[in-house]
């Protein structure tokens with residue numbers, strides 16, 4: 001396995017890419033941020049669609065390197081800033097017109113999957129560890145008319161995200177629903193409680209195959225709150 005395969009994008013990222021392409025007007029000439037760049041495919045798409053500037057943050061040094069390699073290969077590095085760091089600590093006081101993210105959000109602490117680190121996809125027992133951290137910091141980094149778009153799997157409970165956004169002066173809405181195959185290795189990392197709670201309610205088994213539902217959630221300021 002080489003470094004490119006190591007960061008192979010998921011179905012979640014593919015859905016985010018589709019959203020970005022379908023809303024290119026929200027990218028063009030805008031200041032954009034991707035939290036958790038991984039392979040760099042989202043950053044590359046944002047820049048190719050004409051973002052004025054794009055900041056990419058990742059906790060994993062190898063992911064920052066993979067993103068830099070991809071942007072260099074695609075001749076897109078000039079408007080990009082890549083930061084190796086932990087979430088919002090890496091963003092200073094900057095505000096962004098568009099923030100996109102596919103954070104680690106699988107409802108497990110330890111995941112043995114495809115040679116990836118737990119920080120690639122594990123979100124703690126309810127999946128929300130990084131999502132809550134993201135939401136808390138978002139209000140300090142979203143421009144007044146800005147928009148954040150995040151992948152959001154079923155474990156996270158969209159009602160919790162909406163309640164949290166509301167308490168922060170933000171609003172969250174589901175913009176897109178999808179389902180992705182769930183590899184058995186990842187399935188095995190779910191606790192019996194999570195498995196029984198979500199089977200048939202966002203986790204679906206068909207024969208030996210499993211699928212997990214996820215959404216794309218848009219977050220913006222509530223009217224008058226920016």
Ligand SMILES: C[S@@+](CC[C@H](N)C(=O)[O-])C[C@H]1O[C@@H](n2cnc3c(N)ncnc32)[C@H](O)[C@@H]1O
Pocket residue numbers: 007008009010013035036037038039040041042057058059060063085086087088102103104119120121130
């Ligand atoms: C599910 S992957 C998605 C990556 C990318 N969208 C892709 O598919 O190529 C999540 C990414 O978030 C990064 N990450 C995890 N925790 C982070 C944190 N606290 N701050 C910044 N990045 C983080 C991981 O290293 C990983 O690259």
